[in-house]
Amino acid sequence: MHIHAYEKLWLALSIVLILALIGTVTYGAVGPGVAMVADTQQTVDSGALDEDERFSEPRVEQVGENEYEAYVVAYQFAFEPSPIVVPANSTVTLHVTSRDVIHGFEVVGTNANTMIVPGEVSEITVETDEPAEYGIVCNEYCGAGHHVMEGKLHVVSQSEFENRGGDSA
Amino acid sequence: MSTALEAEQTFVDKFPDEARVVRAAFLSAFFALFLGAIFGIIQTLHRTDVARIIPSTDYYTVLTAHGVFMVISFTIFFLVGLFTWALTRSLDRPLINIKITWTWYGLMAVGMTLTGISILAGFVDSIDMSADVLFTFYAPLQAHPLFYTGLVVFIVGTWIAGADWFRTFLAWRSDHPDQRIPLQTFMVLTTMTMWYIATSAVAASVLLFLLPWSLGLIDQVNPTLTRTLFWFFGHPVVYFWLMPAYMLWYTVLPKIAGGRLFSDPLARVVFVLFLLLSTPVGIHHQYLDPGIAEGFKFISMTNTMFLLLPSLLTAFTVVASVEYGARQNGGTGLLGWLTNLPWRKPEFTGMMLAGLMFAAGGFSGMVNAGMNINYLIHNTLWVPGHFHLTVGTAVALTMMAGTYWIWPQISNKPIFSSQIGLFQVVLWFIGMALMSNAMHAQGLLGVPRRTAEPEYSGFDYPTMFGGFEELNVQIAIGGTLLFVSTILFLGNLALTMGNPRVSGLAEPLPSPVSGSEDAPQVLDNLRLWVSIAVVLVVLAYALPIAAIIQRGGLLGPGVGTYPVWVAPVFDALADAATPLVGAVTDASASLVEVVR
Amino acid sequence: MGQNETAHAGAEDVGGGEEFDPIGTLTLIGIYFAILVLAWVYIYYVEFLGRDLVVVG
Numbered sequence: 061m062h063i064h065a066y067e068k069l070w071l072a073l074s075i076v077l078i079l080a081l082i083g084t085v086t087y088g089a090v091g092p093g094v095a096m097v098a099d100t101q102q103t104v105d106s107g108a109l110d111e112d113e114r115f116s117e118p119r120v121e122q123v124g125e126n127e128y129e130a131y132v133v134a135y136q137f138a139f140e141p142s143p144i145v146v147p148a149n150s151t152v153t154l155h156v157t158s159r160d161v162i163h164g165f166e167v168v169g170t171n172a173n174t175m176i177v178p179g180e181v182s183e184i185t186v187e188t189d190e191p192a193e194y195g196i197v198c199n200e201y202c203g204a205g206h207h208v209m210e211g212k213l214h215v216v217s218q219s220e221f222e223n224r225g226g227d228s229a
Numbered sequence: 230m231s232t233a234l235e236a237e238q239t240f241v242d243k244f245p246d247e248a249r250v251v252r253a254a255f256l257s258a259f260f261a262l263f264l265g266a267i268f269g270i271i272q273t274l275h276r277t278d279v280a281r282i283i284p285s286t287d288y289y290t291v292l293t294a295h296g297v298f299m300v301i302s303f304t305i306f307f308l309v310g311l312f313t314w315a316l317t318r319s320l321d322r323p324l325i326n327i328k329i330t331w332t333w334y335g336l337m338a339v340g341m342t343l344t345g346i347s348i349l350a351g352f353v354d355s356i357d358m359s360a361d362v363l364f365t366f367y368a369p370l371q372a373h374p375l376f377y378t379g380l381v382v383f384i385v386g387t388w389i390a391g392a393d394w395f396r397t398f399l400a401w402r403s404d405h406p407d408q409r410i411p412l413q414t415f416m417v418l419t420t421m422t423m424w425y426i427a428t429s430a431v432a433a434s435v436l437l438f439l440l441p442w443s444l445g446l447i448d449q450v451n452p453t454l455t456r457t458l459f460w461f462f463g464h465p466v467v468y469f470w471l472m473p474a475y476m477l478w479y480t481v482l483p484k485i486a487g488g489r490l491f492s493d494p495l496a497r498v499v500f501v502l503f504l505l506l507s508t509p510v511g512i513h514h515q516y517l518d519p520g521i522a523e524g525f526k527f528i529s530m531t532n533t534m535f536l537l538l539p540s541l542l543t544a545f546t547v548v549a550s551v552e553y554g555a556r557q558n559g560g561t562g563l564l565g566w567l568t569n570l571p572w573r574k575p576e577f578t579g580m581m582l583a584g585l586m587f588a589a590g591g592f593s594g595m596v597n598a599g600m601n602i603n604y605l606i607h608n609t610l611w612v613p614g615h616f617h618l619t620v621g622t623a624v625a626l627t628m629m630a631g632t633y634w635i636w637p638q639i640s641n642k643p644i645f646s647s648q649i650g651l652f653q654v655v656l657w658f659i660g661m662a663l664m665s666n667a668m669h670a671q672g673l674l675g676v677p678r679r680t681a682e683p684e685y686s687g688f689d690y691p692t693m694f695g696g697f698e699e700l701n702v703q704i705a706i707g708g709t710l711l712f713v714s715t716i717l718f719l720g721n722l723a724l725t726m727g728n729p730r731v732s733g734l735a736e737p738l739p740s741p742v743s744g745s746e747d748a749p750q751v752l753d754n755l756r757l758w759v760s761i762a763v764v765l766v767v768l769a770y771a772l773p774i775a776a777i778i779q780r781g782g783l784l785g786p787g788v789g790t791y792p793v794w795v796a797p798v799f800d801a802l803a804d805a806a807t808p809l810v811g812a813v814t815d816a817s818a819s820l821v822e823v824v825r
Numbered sequence: 826m827g828q829n830e831t832a833h834a835g836a837e838d839v840g841g842g843e844e845f846d847p848i849g850t851l852t853l854i855g856i857y858f859a860i861l862v863l864a865w866v867y868i869y870y871v872e873f874l875g876r877d878l879v880v881v882g
Binding site: 555563567592599 | 844845847848849850852853854857860861864865868869872873876879880
């Protein structure tokens with residue numbers, strides 16, 4: 061097959077580009093350790109979250125030194141708890157599930173972003189930095205009131221977190 | 230106009246029956262474009278809070294209508310028209326039976342009308358019907374059964390269209406056993422093969438799950454499964470939109486530029502690559518889905534990245550063909566030849582600007598394809614920013630520009646005004662540059678897509694790229710320009726239809742610089758490519774789908790039903806189908822075990 | 826116009842080897858390649874990895 065030399069050069073460059081793109085993503089996974097939300101959690105009964113020990117009371121829980129777990133429930137058209145309060149400079153694992161339809165969970169302006177599918181639990185672990193206040197939006201259409209569905213994530217200092225007590229259950 | 234050209238016959242002179250079908254399909258496409266544009270402008274001005282003439286709860290009816298009318302009706306009706314023209318023209322023979330042709334056109338029209346009614350009924354409170362589920366119709370949000378029914382009828386219409394073209398091709402083949410498949414026919418056949426593979430999943434999703442569920446025959450569905458089946462279809466469908474544009478870039482644009490296609494063999498390679506790689510990539514739309522293993526997502530990403538290859542090759546071949554034309558017209562220098570091109574012709578400038586925007590869309594597409602960077606942009610306004618460059622410009626603008634060239638061929642009527650046409654395509658480019666750029670930027674601010682009111686009470690967006698408000702202004706201005714551009718296009722075409730018929734409009738297509746004789750014979754072996762395509766799809770999807778069924782069950786882990794319409798009473802039939810389900814779940818569980 | 830192009834193309838075909846070197850295309854697409862690479866590096870390393878709350882598990 062006749063292919064012009066310039067086009068062969070472009071073909072080679074294109075393949076280099078494709079490999080470089082895959083390489084960058086692989087670097088992101090291996091270097092900074094970016095992990096994908098995946099199938100690590102068991103399915104749950106979305107119609108019976110009230111009886112689920114993790115989701116009957118949406119909350120933030122300390123599970124280790126500087127390690128916290130947040131159990132978040134999304135439903136038409138809100139998130140619970142709101143705000144989600146977590147301490148600064150800690151590792152927080154968010155478990156997010158839906159009571160009804162598909163929702164999205166996006167901490168605005170950050171990389172914390174996941175789909176929420178009823179029956180599944182989205183598990184993402186993030187590391188908090190300085191105290192900050194973030195907005196949370198539902199970024200998947202979930203019904204006529206979709207645009208009012210928002211929440212908050214408050215990253216507070218360690219001492220403030222302890223003073224709040226009740227929120228951290 | 231030379232006498233030699235006047236002696237040439239146009240398409241409508243040679244194939245008047247087929248030309249009528251092509252015109253009918255194009256007019257259906259443009260009617261959908263008109264409706265889609267109306268909903269587009271309402272939506273743009275609503276989202277940006279410039280003018281809110283509807284309640285925000287109706288925004289999602291508008292959004293569903295805009296999406297379905299633009300990317301299902303407009304693009305696909307144009308495609309069937311263009312493919313009918315291309316196949317008939319390149320085989321130089323009429324379709325086997327024009328009644329069959331009108332049958333599939335009729336089915337598509339009826340299907341889309343049913344779906345359209347179910348969507349538009351969402352505006353009328355007194356009718357218990359709505360399909361506010363958007364173009365992706367994710368369960369457990371549930372549309373009225375008419376919505377799904379219409380989609381099925383429409384897709385069956387496209388299947389018969391493909392069969393019509395294949396039969397015509399086979400008839401040609403028996404008369405010409407040793408000839409190469411003409412390039413345009415090759416493009417039609419590979420694209421339709423891809424379409425059969427892709428639509429099998431969405432047809433299964435609708436017929437096995439969503440339609441019975443909306444009729445009350447089954448209680449619930451597995452939302453991850455129906456979502457996955459949707460994206461099995463949802464990614465190749467974007468290439469189904471794109472292939473008509475590619476066909477015009479490969480076979481018509483070089484002619485308009487005054488040259489010839491640079492390479493026929495590479496064009497064939499590109500279409501084969503699309504057939505092979507378009508489908509086993511859909512999971513890249515589900516990078517942030519729970520319930521799907523990271524390994525499946527990585528495989529999907531690798532396939533997706535290699536899908537860049539045919540588009541990158543296309544960029545070279547098409548630009549080289551245009552450069553060839555420019556140099557035939559006396560163009561010189563490294564880039565000086567760019568001035569020796571017919572920029573005054575809307576069909577040329579429109580397609581070139583569409584290609585330029587596609588290059589920009591190529592970048593945001595790379596980002597969308599990159600697995601972990603999806604956290605940055607998933608479901609933000611970046612994503613619609615991206616596809617308004619690709620389907621919204623590379624496809625839509627090429628289709629409009631192509632119409633300026635092809636309409637005289639199928640009607641013997643010259644275009645009413647080339648000046649208006651030129652203004653219109655440039656206006657589209659400017660409007661989309663403003664709107665899409667601002668949408669990408671808002672996406673990086675974290676502004677979500679698919680929402681009536683992207684301003685929230687509890688927080689403000691960070692200030693970058695000029696800030697949320699300023700970007701809203703750009704989106705509103707851009708959207709308005711796009712609406713005006715659409716109206717100018719439709720007006721120009723309507724006036725063209727009022728022109729008297731003339732002769733001498735024929736524009737035959739030249740043969741490529743490197744012709745089909747340079748293409749290895751194996752490229753025309755469709756059976757081989759179909760087999761490989763099916764194997765790749767099975768490799769990419771068998772395990773993920775089996776795993777999803779094993780996790781959640783065929784009908785899902787107890788997820789409820791959330792109709793956006795008021796359900797009729799079908800409860801008596803409800804439990805009829807459930808016994809079947811357990812068996813399939815068990816079977817898939819054992820499949821997963823075996824493969825592991 | 827149609828006739829011109831046929832005549833030119835015919836003359837071109839007579840030449841041996843490569844009939845036509847698309848050097849302009851190579852230039853344009855080379856510029857595109859550079860833009861793609863720079864834009865990708867920016868969006869991945871600055872916009873993406875530079876953000877708060879990187880998902881690490």
